[in-house]
Amino acid sequence: MDDLAGFLRTRRARVDPAAAGIPVNGHRRVAGLRREEVAHLSGVSVDYYVRLEQGRATQPSEQVLDAIARVLGLDDTECGHLHRLARQPRRRAKAPGGRVRxxxxxxxxxxxxxxxxxxxxxxxxxxxxxxxxxxxxxxxxxxxxxxxxxxxxxxxxxxxxxxxxxxxxxxxxxxxxxxxxxxxxxxxxxxxxxxxxxxxxxxxxxxxxxxxxxxxxxxxxxxxxxxxxxxxxxxxxxxxxxxxxxxxxxxxxxxxxxxxxxxxxxxxxxxxxxxxxxxxxxxxxxxxxxxxxxx
Structure with missing residues (x-):
């Protein structure tokens, strides 16, 4: 129902490159930040960020996820969502039942x-x-x-x-x-x-x-x-x-x-x-x- 790649891709598209300190010269073919720009601003390698966005990076550290969240301008709710998506597969939370006491x-x-x-x-x-x-x-x-x-x-x-x-x-x-x-x-x-x-x-x-x-x-x-x-x-x-x-x-x-x-x-x-x-x-x-x- 939800995936890390889609979430990061839509968050990248929201970021104004100029506001993030990226020089904008001429027409950019994609909205927002490129993957390599997010990686550079977050202090991680491009290869690692690509693997993370594709769900192939296992157990990323909180520091890495927090750095990416800062670059993408995520609020507290979005940051928590990023942490949960990035740590799948994991022990899944059991859905609450429908009984009311x-x-x-x-x-x-x-x-x-x-x-x-x-x-x-x-x-x-x-x-x-x-x-x-x-x-x-x-x-x-x-x-x-x-x-x-x-x-x-x-x-x-x-x-x-x-x-x-x-x-x-x-x-x-x-x-x-x-x-x-x-x-x-x-x-x-x-x-x-x-x-x-x-x-x-x-x-x-x-x-x-x-x-x-x-x-x-x-x-x-x-x-x-x-x-x-x-x-x-x-x-x-x-x-x-x-x-x-x-x-x-x-x-x-x-x-x-x-x-x-x-x-x-x-x-x-x-x-x-x-x-x-x-x-x-x-x-x-x-x-x-x-x-x-x-x-």
Whole structure:
């Protein structure tokens, strides 16, 4: 799903040679830095850098990788991604399971004034409170935020900042692919998105990586209108890559009124009838087998 050569190639193309101290005389046939220029600026031989970019250099030192990261102007997230890609094959991190502990479900039930969800590294919603179901306007079991964003809602749907969201989601999935290269369900999701969305294919080819982080999230809800919310993420220590996300509204804002109005809506109108109340809160996405992935 992810490879060192593609990542380094796209990062090299971003660097302005003049800003890196490389004299630019006439037309250059490639964007950014050449491989030999990265090698020179990093203090390694051209042959070693070529082998590294091709995945043939085993166990490169942290000093070498940090030097390359500095030349390429990588941020902390990209630098960590480079280290993981350069050290494959290695002991692979096991993909987190899809089970949510009963204690975590109780915590979700305690959050009554804001949408709250448990989400894994694939952006599967594993569990959510009633308000989260009302926000998305559908049952939470089976909801994958990336699929919802690219294949179901589209540019004029629920996500007001659709352009930014698409960059963030693809960057997150790229990062997840580096952390879990052997996860067949993640590979299958990437393949599905690539086949179904031209925008996803273009963004995936950029090889950008982004860490999921807190910040502003804006929605266009069909029943209550605009909702400008703040997303706060809480890592779950017993399930690496899985987080509790809470979407809150600032006091006294239209978004707070909107959430209050949303909370007053009937569950039946937003999520449909269910004979099992717990079914709308928790799902185990690892239960279904996945087809071969996209690489």
């Amino acid at each position: 009963p204690e975590q479900l109780r915590v979700l039930d305690l959050v009554t004034g804001a949408p709250a969800m448990v989400m894994n590294h694939r952006l599967d919603v594993l569990a959510g409170n009633r308000l989260a179901g009302l926000l998305f306007g559908r049952p939470l079991p089976g909801l994958n935020v990336a699929r919802h964003l690219f294949l179901e809602e589209g540019e004029h749907g629920l996500y007001a900042d659709w352009d930014t969201c698409t960059h963030d989601v693809v960057g997150h999935l790229r990062l997840a692919a580096g952390n879990h290269p052997d996860d067949p369900r993640l590979a299958s999701l990437v393949g599905e998105l690539a086949m179904g969305s031209e925008r996803f294919r273009r963004l995936w080819a950029r090889a950008d990586v982004r860490a999921r982080t807190h910040g502003r999230k804006s929605y266009r809800h069909p029943l209550v209108g605009p909702l400008d919310l703040h997303q706060e993420n809480f890592a779950l220590p017993d399930a690496p890559g899985t987080e509790l996300l809470v979407l809150s509204a600032a006091p006294g804002t239209p978004a707070e009124d909107g959430l209050r109005l949303l909370a007053g809506l009937g569950t039946e109108a937003a999520t449909g009838p269910s004979t099992d109340p717990s079914a709308a809160r928790s799902v185990d996405p690892s239960a279904d087998p996945a087809p071969a992935g996209y690489r």
